[in-house]
Amino acid sequence: MSAAAPLAWWVWPLALFVACFVIGLIAVPAGIGGGTLFVPVIGSFFPFHLDFVRGAGLLVALASALAAAPVLLRSGLANLRLALPLATLGSISAIGGALLGLAMSPQLVQVLLGAVVLGIVALMLLAGRSDVPAVREPDALARALQLHGVFVDRASGRTVHWHTHHTLAGLLTFLAIGTLAGLFGIGAGWANVPALNLLMGAPLKVAAGSSGLVLSLVDSAAAWVYINRGAVLPMIAVPSVIGMMLGARLGAGLLDRLNATIVRRLVIVVLLFAGSRALLRGLGVWL
Amino acid sequence: MTETPLQPAEQLAYARWLKRGARLGLAVLILTFSAYMLGWTTPQVPLEQLPQLWSLPLAQYLDRTGMPSGWGWLPLALRGDISGLVGIVILAGCALLALAAAAIVYLRQGDRGYALLCGAEAAIIVLAASGLVAGGQA
Numbered sequence: 001m002s003a004a005a006p007l008a009w010w011v012w013p014l015a016l017f018v019a020c021f022v023i024g025l026i027a028v029p030a031g032i033g034g035g036t037l038f039v040p041v042i043g044s045f046f047p048f049h050l051d052f053v054r055g056a057g058l059l060v061a062l063a064s065a066l067a068a069a070p071v072l073l074r075s076g077l078a079n080l081r082l083a084l085p086l087a088t089l090g091s092i093s094a095i096g097g098a099l100l101g102l103a104m105s106p107q108l109v110q111v112l113l114g115a116v117v118l119g120i121v122a123l124m125l126l127a128g129r130s131d132v133p134a135v136r137e138p139d140a141l142a143r144a145l146q147l148h149g150v151f152v153d154r155a156s157g158r159t160v161h162w163h164t165h166h167t168l169a170g171l172l173t174f175l176a177i178g179t180l181a182g183l184f185g186i187g188a189g190w191a192n193v194p195a196l197n198l199l200m201g202a203p204l205k206v207a208a209g210s211s212g213l214v215l216s217l218v219d220s221a222a223a224w225v226y227i228n229r230g231a232v233l234p235m236i237a238v239p240s241v242i243g244m245m246l247g248a249r250l251g252a253g254l255l256d257r258l259n260a261t262i263v264r265r266l267v268i269v270v271l272l273f274a275g276s277r278a279l280l281r282g283l284g285v286w287l
Numbered sequence: 288m289t290e291t292p293l294q295p296a297e298q299l300a301y302a303r304w305l306k307r308g309a310r311l312g313l314a315v316l317i318l319t320f321s322a323y324m325l326g327w328t329t330p331q332v333p334l335e336q337l338p339q340l341w342s343l344p345l346a347q348y349l350d351r352t353g354m355p356s357g358w359g360w361l362p363l364a365l366r367g368d369i370s371g372l373v374g375i376v377i378l379a380g381c382a383l384l385a386l387a388a389a390a391i392v393y394l395r396q397g398d399r400g401y402a403l404l405c406g407a408e409a410a411i412i413v414l415a416a417s418g419l420v421a422g423g424q425a
Binding site: 085159227229 | 293294295297298299301302303305306308309312313316317319320323334335337338341342343344345348349354355356357358360368369370371372374375376378379380381382389400401404405407408411412414415416418420
């Protein structure tokens with residue numbers, strides 16, 4: 001990035017902090033994890049090498065998940081029994097994904113990242129959601145693992161009892177999701193929530209809460225690979241983490257005031273642009 | 288959101304320890320980074336050189352800066368830029384305490400399967416942290 005050379009060193013970390021604050025601000029109303037936006041946006045528009053951006057991306061997703069998980073666990077919106085088997089498989093594959101990502105050429109990672117980000121856009125546009133899916137009976141594996149729970153839905157005041165099904169398919173899906181999380185350093189809430197909600201039949205709120213808990217474990221495992229390889233630069237990671245957390249806190253407070261549909265459309269446009277840029281950059285078309 | 292008595296004991300124990308670890312990690316992260324930014328600690332890589340270095344691929348960056356990989360940073364943890372890793376390592380490892388707390392509750396309840404699962408997840412994180420699977424050089 002020759003254009004970056006004349007700027008003072010502090011300009012980029014400051015710009016990174018502001019960008020992450022804005023990402024955190026819009027991520028909550030858009031219903032998407034800040035980590036999902038971080039890697040495509042920062043990787044496309046900042047001068048940092050993608051290796052460092054992915055390392056910071058994992059830490060951003062991890063810190064956000066760690067901040068939210070205790071609250072969600074206490075309220076029953078995250079379920080430890082549900083998250084543990086999925087996270088264990090996801091952690092194994094995330095380590096594999098991280099090793100794979102650091103061994104690949106940056107061009108190939110850019111192309112794959114662009115394809116995945118455009119896939120996320122398609123998922124955001126097309127995937128349905130079900131508040132409390134109808135699960136007639138838990139399957140044998142769900143019964144053995146006791147994958148059930150209860151929470152009080154504050155919106156309706158109802159106490160919701162739930163259980164899951166399609167457990168084996170869910171476990172295998174989380175193996176694939178873990179690989180993507182490690183490979184791209186990208187928060188995987190966009191994949192976790194539909195897998196838990198639409199495939200395994202967990203209520204949407206439990207799916208969203210447990211997704212964060214799974215992320216906190218999967219990203220822990222993958223983050224170590226980046227830390228041990230020296231791919232975590234505090235100058236990139238720390239302003240990102242702090243900016244994102246401050247923005248997310250404010251974004252959660254603005255949830256009632258912002259028009260979620262407009263914010264979601266804005267995020268889709270940003271992801272479309274960042275995904276296309278990553279893809280074209282990897283192909284050497286738009287450097 | 289308030290704690291409800293509906294939630295199982297192991298879940299509440301896990302939440303308690305995760306919260307403590309995450310808070311400690313964030314506090315250390317902010318303190319060490321503030322000291323680095325305010326110039327209270329001497330960095331391994333001068334701040335002015337960073338814009339020429341952070342756009343390099345990882346291998347070239349490590350080669351040019353002499354930054355260690357693996358746990359080799361630990362003896363240099365008082366250096367401004369490297370001290371930020373202390374908070375990061377606490378954040379990346381704080382699930383271990385929470386898993387241990389949950390495993391103890393599971394064992395008390397006689398649920399060996401889930402205690403084992405907590406142990407397996409902790410073992411995966413420890414293995415990743417050890418650098419054995421990352422190929423890090425201390």
